[in-house]
Amino acid sequence: MSSILVHQALHGYNDGHRLISSSLPLDAIDARFMLVMSDLSGPGVKPSPNGYLTGYPLEKSGRYVLARTWAAPEMPRPGCVWTHSLIIENADLAKITSAQTLLGAFTRPAGMNIGLAYGAPVSVSAHPYPNGIERTERVELLLEALYSSPTKQVVTEAGEPFDDEKVVTAIWMQQWPRLRRSFGFCTLSGMDRSGKGIALDLQFAREKDRQLRSKFPDAILADRGGISDTLQPLLTDLAEPASSTLREFLKRIGGDVDGGRRAMRPLCELYSSLLGSHPPDLTSAVSALAALNGDGRRQARSVRTLVARQALKAAGQIEDEVFEFLLETLERSSDPAEQAEIGDRVGIELWRRSPRRFYSALVSEGPLGGVTSHALAEMQSDQIVAGLQTNGQIASAIAERRPDVLMHPAFWRIPEVDDGLAERISNQDVGRAARALLAAGRIGPATAIISRTDPVDLISALESAEADPSTMLQWLAVLCRDRNKTAAVLATGRVTRMATILAVARQSRPDDVPNACGEDPWLIALRTATGVLVRSDEDFLSAFLLARALGWESRSQAELLRYSFTRVYRAFEEGGFSDEAKSIASWRLDWNAWFSSDMCVRLTETVTRRFVEQDLAPQSFGRLTDDGPLAISLIDEAARTGRGRKYLERVRMALKDATEAGIRARADYIAKKLK
Amino acid sequence: MSSEIHLSIVGLPSSGKTTLLAALWHMVREPGSITALSFDGLSHGNYEHLNALAKRWRSGNIQQRTQVSGARDVTMRLKDAVGQKVQVSFPDLPGEDFARMWERRELDKGMLETLKAPALVLLVNGDTIKMPAWVVDRIAMSKRLGIGVPEMEPTEWSADLAPTQVKIVDLLQMLMSGDLDIGGRRLALLISAWDKVEGDGLTPAEILESKLPLLHQYLRYGRDPWTWHVWGLSAQGGVYEDPEKNESFPETDKLRDLERPSDRIKVVDGLAVSSDITKPLQWLIS
Numbered sequence: 001m002s003s004i005l006v007h008q009a010l011h012g013y014n015d016g017h018r019l020i021s022s023s024l025p026l027d028a029i030d031a032r033f034m035l036v037m038s039d040l041s042g043p044g045v046k047p048s049p050n051g052y053l054t055g056y057p058l059e060k061s062g063r064y065v066l067a068r069t070w071a072a073p074e075m076p077r078p079g080c081v082w083t084h085s086l087i088i089e090n091a092d093l094a095k096i097t098s099a100q101t102l103l104g105a106f107t108r109p110a111g112m113n114i115g116l117a118y119g120a121p122v123s124v125s126a127h128p129y130p131n132g133i134e135r136t137e138r139v140e141l142l143l144e145a146l147y148s149s150p151t152k153q154v155v156t157e158a159g160e161p162f163d164d165e166k167v168v169t170a171i172w173m174q175q176w177p178r179l180r181r182s183f184g185f186c187t188l189s190g191m192d193r194s195g196k197g198i199a200l201d202l203q204f205a206r207e208k209d210r211q212l213r214s215k216f217p218d219a220i221l222a223d224r225g226g227i228s229d230t231l232q233p234l235l236t237d238l239a240e241p242a243s244s245t246l247r248e249f250l251k252r253i254g255g256d257v258d259g260g261r262r263a264m265r266p267l268c269e270l271y272s273s274l275l276g277s278h279p280p281d282l283t284s285a286v287s288a289l290a291a292l293n294g295d296g297r298r299q300a301r302s303v304r305t306l307v308a309r310q311a312l313k314a315a316g317q318i319e320d321e322v323f324e325f326l327l328e329t330l331e332r333s334s335d336p337a338e339q340a341e342i343g344d345r346v347g348i349e350l351w352r353r354s355p356r357r358f359y360s361a362l363v364s365e366g367p368l369g370g371v372t373s374h375a376l377a378e379m380q381s382d383q384i385v386a387g388l389q390t391n392g393q394i395a396s397a398i399a400e401r402r403p404d405v406l407m408h409p410a411f412w413r414i415p416e417v418d419d420g421l422a423e424r425i426s427n428q429d430v431g432r433a434a435r436a437l438l439a440a441g442r443i444g445p446a447t448a449i450i451s452r453t454d455p456v457d458l459i460s461a462l463e464s465a466e467a468d469p470s471t472m473l474q475w476l477a478v479l480c481r482d483r484n485k486t487a488a489v490l491a492t493g494r495v496t497r498m499a500t501i502l503a504v505a506r507q508s509r510p511d512d513v514p515n516a517c518g519e520d521p522w523l524i525a526l527r528t529a530t531g532v533l534v535r536s537d538e539d540f541l542s543a544f545l546l547a548r549a550l551g552w553e554s555r556s557q558a559e560l561l562r563y564s565f566t567r568v569y570r571a572f573e574e575g576g577f578s579d580e581a582k583s584i585a586s587w588r589l590d591w592n593a594w595f596s597s598d599m600c601v602r603l604t605e606t607v608t609r610r611f612v613e614q615d616l617a618p619q620s621f622g623r624l625t626d627d628g629p630l631a632i633s634l635i636d637e638a639a640r641t642g643r644g645r646k647y648l649e650r651v652r653m654a655l656k657d658a659t660e661a662g663i664r665a666r667a668d669y670i671a672k673k674l675k
Numbered sequence: 676m677s678s679e680i681h682l683s684i685v686g687l688p689s690s691g692k693t694t695l696l697a698a699l700w701h702m703v704r705e706p707g708s709i710t711a712l713s714f715d716g717l718s719h720g721n722y723e724h725l726n727a728l729a730k731r732w733r734s735g736n737i738q739q740r741t742q743v744s745g746a747r748d749v750t751m752r753l754k755d756a757v758g759q760k761v762q763v764s765f766p767d768l769p770g771e772d773f774a775r776m777w778e779r780r781e782l783d784k785g786m787l788e789t790l791k792a793p794a795l796v797l798l799v800n801g802d803t804i805k806m807p808a809w810v811v812d813r814i815a816m817s818k819r820l821g822i823g824v825p826e827m828e829p830t831e832w833s834a835d836l837a838p839t840q841v842k843i844v845d846l847l848q849m850l851m852s853g854d855l856d857i858g859g860r861r862l863a864l865l866i867s868a869w870d871k872v873e874g875d876g877l878t879p880a881e882i883l884e885s886k887l888p889l890l891h892q893y894l895r896y897g898r899d900p901w902t903w904h905v906w907g908l909s910a911q912g913g914v915y916e917d918p919e920k921n922e923s924f925p926e927t928d929k930l931r932d933l934e935r936p937s938d939r940i941k942v943v944d945g946l947a948v949s950s951d952i953t954k955p956l957q958w959l960i961s
Contacts (some may be wrong), residue, residue, distance in 0.1 A: 015835045016688035016771040017743055035771070039743040043727075048917075071919070078917050079739035193744055277841060543928065 003123045004095060006102070007087040008062075008111060010118040013072060013080035020109075021118040021472060024087065030058045030279075033198060038083035042190020047071045047081070048161045051108070052188035055082075055172060056198045057181055062182050064088045065101070072657055082109050084118070094177030095126040097247075099169035117276040130241040137226070142171065143234050145222035146202060147268075150261035153219035155212055158188055158204035158380035168525060170238055174247060176254025179261065192216050201261065229596030231267050232384035233276075253303045257292060270303060273337045280310050282318060286325040304329050308342055315349045321365035324354065333370050339367050347375025348383075355387035359394040362401075376401055385411045392416025402425070407432040409466060412440030419444030431457025433600040438475060439466035446478040455488040462489075463496055473503055480507040487513045502541050510548035510584070520556035522548060526563060539577055550588035550610060558620035561607055566625040572599035589671040593666040612644045618651040620656075622666055631666055639673045648674060679762040680960045683789050685850075686798035687842060688770030691867035691910060693738045693954070695798060696749060696767055697728035698910040702937045702952050703753060703762040704729075709958035715760050717812050724767070725749060733936045737915040741769040752954070761960055765792070776849060777842045778834040790850060792863040794861045794959040799843060801872035801907070807838040840887040847890075851899040858899035863955040869907035869941055878945050879907040902945075906955050912939025 009022035016038045020241070026034065037056055049528065051070035063654065067085040084106050088096075101124040107117065145154040153523050158164055164187045172183055184200035186193070189620060192215065193200060207215055209223070227235060237244035249271050257263045269288035273281040278373040285307045292300055308329045311322050318326075320421060327350065330342050350372065351358045361368040362376065376384070376398070385408045388395045392414045398405065400423055405411045406425050422445030430452045434451075438447055438461055445575060450458060458479075462472055486504060501522070515519050522545060531539065542564040549560035568585050570575045577585060582599075589602040590609060611621045621638075625631050626666065635651075638644035648670045655667035679840050684692045702712040724747045752766040764950055775781055782790075821853060830836070847862075849855060866879050877885065883905050884891045894903050913930050916922040930939050940950040943944050 013740075016774045017769075018774075028779065035775075041742075043739055043742060051836070073917075073919050078737055078919055079738045079742065079840070095782045130909075556924075664727075 002095070002127060004088075004092040005121045006092070006124055007116050007121045008105075009034060009038075009085045009087060010114060010203065011035065011081075011083040011271045012075065012114075012674070013075045017080070018109075018407050021114055023119055023121045027058075027061050030061050030063075033058060034065060034085060037065070037193070037198065038069065038081070038085060039191070040069070040071075040079050041186055041188060041193060042083045043079070045188060047188060050161060051106075052161065052186065052204075053103075053165055053168070054186045054200075055168075056184040056200065058087070060183075062090045062406060064090060064093050066102050066663065068108075070108050076190065078113065085109065086122075086124075090181045091180050092126070094251075094332050096124075097126075097173060098128045098130045099173055100130055100131065101288050103165070103169070117561070130173060130247075131170070132239050132241055133166055135239045137548050139167055139171075139238065140227035140235065141222040141224070141625055142167065142202070144227045145220055145232055146171070147234075147261055147264040148228065149220050150264070153192075153199055153203065153216065154201060155189070155203045155205055155216040155219040156210065156222040157208060164204050168204070169198050171202075174234065174241075174250075175264075176250040176257075176267075178254055178257065180261070182260055186299045190215075192218060225462075230265050230272070234264075245275065249275065253300055256302065257300050257641035263292055263543050267634060270300075270307075274306065274310075274361075274400070275305075280307075281305060281426075281542040282311050282322045285310075286322050289325065294631045299675060305338065308429075312342060312345050315345045316352070320353075325350065327368065329410045330371060331366060333367055337499055339371065343367070343371035343374060344378075348370040348379055351375060351379060351383070351387050353389040355398075356565065358387075359391075359397060363397075364664060373401075380406050381408060382410075388414055404431070407436050408435045409439035412437050412442045422448055425449070427452060429503055431461060434458060435461040435464050435466065438462065438464065438468060438471055441468040441471045443471055443474050450479050450482065450485060455485065455492045455538075456494055458485075459492055459500070460490050463500055476500070476503045477507045483514055484510050484635070487515065487521045490525040491518070493524050493528055495525040495529050498529045498533050501525050501529050502533055502537050505544045510544055510587075511551045511553040515553055515554070515555045519591060520548070520554040521558060522554070523559050523563075535576065536578055536581070538567060539571045540581040540584070542571070542582040543577065547584050547587050550606065555612065557614070558616040561616075562620050562624050565603070565607055566627055566630065567602055569600055569625070572603060604633055604637050608634055608644070612638055612641070612647045615647065617654075618647065619654040621647075622651045622655040622663065627663065627664075632669060635673060637667065637669075645674055678760075679764065679793065680735075682763055682765040682794050682796060682956070683792035683794045684765050684768070684796045685773055685790070685846065686770055686799065686867075687773055687800075687839070688740070689803065690770060690798040690800045691724040691865075691908070692726060692770065692798055693741050693767055694732065694910045695764075695796070695865070695908070696725065696736060697732035698940055699938075699952050699956075700725040700751070701731065701732055702940065702950075703751065705935065705937050707936050708935070710951045711951040712755055712761070712953035715752040715754040720795055726794040727935060728767075728871040731909075736929050737917050741767055742933050743771050753956075755957065756834070763956065765789075765796075765868050773846060774834070774842070777837075777845050782849075784857075787854060790855050791857050792860075794863075795850070796863045796959070797843070797847070797956060798864060798865050798867050798908075799839065799887065799890075800868050801882060801886075802868040803900075805837070805839045807841075823915065825854070838889075840889045843887070843890050844893045847893065847901070851901075859902060861959050862894075862901045862903040863959050864894075864905040865903065866907050867910065869909040869915055869943055871912070873941075873943070874938065879905045879943055880945070882907070897923060904955075904958055907943030908940070908952070908955075909939075909941040910952065912941065926956065943947070 007024040012020045014020060017034065037054055048071060052069045055069045056065055063085055064284060065085045066169050067083050069083040071083050072080040072082050081327065086102055086105055089566065105122050105124050114181065134204045142156060168187055172180060172185065175183055182500045183201040184198055186200050186499055187204045189203035189205050205212055205215065212221055235244050236245040240246060250267055253267060266288040270285055273285035278305060289300060289304060310324055311318050311326050326342060326346050330339060330346055333339050355498040358372050363374040379403045381402060384398060388398060388411065389457060393416055395414050395417045397425050403424060403426065411417060419442065431454055432447060434453050434457065438450060462475060479489065484507065515521060545560045546564040546568050548554050549557045549564065554560055586599060590606040592605050593604060610616065624634060636650060638648050652667045655663050658664050679880055684695065686692050702708055702710060703712065728738060746766045748764065749767055750762060752760065754760045768789065772783060772786055817824055866882055872882060880957050894901055913926045914924050916927050933939060937950055940952050942949050942952055942954055
């Protein structure tokens with residue numbers, strides 16, 4: 001069992017109450033305090049034969065005094081006393097778990113060698129086993145008064161001196177060291193001693209209720225109500241300290257807690273919240289920590305960290321108060337490791353709970369700014385966009401830091417998001433962004449985006465399943481204003497829908513799309529596009545492509561004529577053209593010598609003449625239509641001129657070895673025709 | 676028209692300050708007593724303390740020493756023979772505070788106002804005056820007795836070895852210096868326990884001159900601007916009992932048998948003797 005050295009002093013009467021002997025030189029202020037506190041505790045006070053106890057701090061020198069005062073009737077004047085004071089270093093006081101060893105060290109002066117007896121420190125054992133005390137109503141009243149009115153002095157009617165000492169020292173020893181060393185008490189007070197000495201937390205007086213109130217006007221009486229639930233752990237611990245973990249908890253947590261008695265209630269609440277329920281009641285714990293705050297905002301660091309770790313385990317489910325606590329802990333933390341540990345989860349959770357608050361933290365300085373910045377970098381973009389749905393005001397600012405959100409259709413559906421933000425899209429992302437914009441129904445950025453988007457990406461975006469159909473049409477209208485881009489898009493070989501080709505056709509004129517080299521972009525597009533158009537649309541597209549083929553822009557006239565001829569012919573024949581389509585289809589048809597108004601005749605003559613005169617691919621002419629009689633009429637038309645017959649000879653040569661019997665029959669027919 | 680006068684009672688421990696208060700409070704309120712100053716009625720204040728003191732005094736019980744932390748403000752409303760009313764206030768201070776002033780050169784802030792009073796009552800217990808012990812006198816006496824000069828170990832200095840007058844003179848000088856210096860003041864010097872001193876057959880002034888020569892010289896030659904007068908005072912009138920020790924003395928019984936408790940009081944001014952304890956106060960406030 002370890003022991004500690006305790007200094008001592010003796011005060012008594014020698015031409016006035018004074019210090020008689022001391023084992024250590026006392027500072028003037030401490031000496032004055034001790035002089036006052038060692039004197040009789042009030043006029044008319046009559047100590048019992050065993051005296052009374054006074055405990056008080058010497059704050060200036062960091063020591064605590066536990067003193068016993070006896071009446072000294074042997075002295076010449078009434079009211080003289082002996083007081084033996086044990087002066088304990090605060091560090092040593094923390095080691096003591098029971099006051100029993102201290103109480104055993106008191107000695108009433110006797111004989112002549114007073115100076116010798118009190119002139120040297122005494123050794124007391126530090127770790128005796130703490131004794132329990134009975135759970136009485138008196139103890140409850142005292143605990144309630146002390147810790148529910150923490151700024152008031154508490155006074156109570158004195159009982160049997162030995163019992164009072166037992167109770168007060170048990171309460172004192174239960175406290176964590178920091179409170180213990182500031183806790184003042186006196187087991188027999190005859191007056192309010194706060195005037196000249198030290199305000200005592202707890203005083204016992206012989207007076208009854210009314211006298212107590214008049215003698216201790218600034219104190220509260222420990223005589224009201226029972227003990228509150230919050231303080232119940234104190235009672236349990238006082239009764240059976242050996243089987244309680246409360247003292248150890250108080251000792252560990254109280255080390256960095258200010259506020260004296262004020263902290264006891266919150267600490268008890270913390271104890272119950274963290275150790276008395278499974279899982280820990282974090283909401284109560286946080287509320288207790290808030291109550292601890294008082295003047296010292298950095299208190300109870302160890303328990304804060306403990307609560308924070310518990311809260312982090314379930315960051316997504318914790319109450320708002322607990323989450324606020326996490327934020328506060330983070331903001332006040334100066335430990336980078338702690339910041340990192342808490343920050344990773346807190347940042348993302350903060351976004352989930354309040355994107356606006358997240359943003360405020362983001363633009364602020366301090367730990368939370370760093371945490372949110374890190375969280376923003378780590379979060380999934382769809383999580384960010386989800387948070388922005390109802391916080392459009394910060395959408396642009398967030399997008400600056402996370403430009404990948406610009407690739408989300410949902411982002412562009414946020415009303416507050418400005419079209420101008422599209423300018424911040426990087427070149428490498430512009431294709432994906434186009435897809436998002438189309439899906440979101442955004443038209444404003446179309447011009448800028450189309451000009452910057454790779455044609456393959458653009459057609460992919462335009463034809464994506466998510467794209468809003470009406471937006472797509474408007475984008476195509478914009479596209480068509482850029483002829484080269486339109487050509488590039490059509491020439492990608494990635495156009496998959498006939499509807500797209502039709503839409504482009506409807507927004508263009510037949511010669512708009514340039515074809516300076518290679519195959520006609522329209523033709524390329526037609527090869528890959530699928531889908532069924534309604535008859536009228538099919539007729540329109542055929543008329544459009546016929547007009548293009550008969551113009552001078554396309555380098556794939558034969559193929560375009562082959563695509564359009566039969567459809568246009570049938571449309572003329574059946575009179576199914578709309579006025580618009582008919583107008584386009586007839587636009588470039590030649591007038592024959594008889595100025596025939598038969599559009600079928602004019603079509604046949606014009607197409608045949610274009611093949612012959614421009615010497616277009618004979619193979620194409622031979623296969624211009626699947627319709628046999630129509631093919632014969634084309635051959636007949638060509639055979640009308642010498643130039644035509646020469647051209648037909650090349651057609652025959654191109655068809656004679658065809659695998660299809662029908663085509664070979666056409667070659668035979670040409671051969672007969674040319675004989 | 677009434678006025679408030681601030682008096683202070685100063686004196687070393689056991690000089691009789693509390694007894695003076697007890698006797699004064701009793702006498703100004705005793706029916707039929709004729710005093711220079713008499714009680715004029717209660718003013719705002721707590722008289723519990725004064726009543727307790729007076730009760731002990733009347734019953735012949737020795738006053739409990741005033742605790743170090745026990746200073747009490749005391750206020751009395753008095754009037755003189757022509758009806759002039761005064762309110763006199765003075766605190767009941769423990770003698771240890773004055774001893775500490777001298778021993779440790781410390782002044783409690785709470786005492787500052789008290790000690791700046793323009794009129795002071797200074798009590799010196801005539802029965803416990805600690806005379807200077809001159810080394811030369813001691814050697815001369817030893818030689819005369821033929822026992823030679825004794826070999827003596829040096830004694831460590833201690834405050835309680837200092838002569839009474841050394842403490843008193845220094846205390847008065849302190850009251851006339853630094854923050855406490857308010858210019859000229861009146862000082863009523865009361866040599867208490869006069870019943871123990873009067874057997875010497877000297878007047879109070881002669882006691883002062885013979886037993887406290889340093890104090891006498893200090894006051895007489897006016898180093899500091901004190902206006903002073905000396906009285907002999909027996910506020911108890913004899914031996915009082917300590918009830919805690921179950922004491923019982925016939926002399927005390929005799930005192931209790933006096934028709935009027937105020938007859939125990941003796942105030943000596945030169946050769947004149949009276950029981951009017953208010954006379955020094957009247958002189959102070961005149």
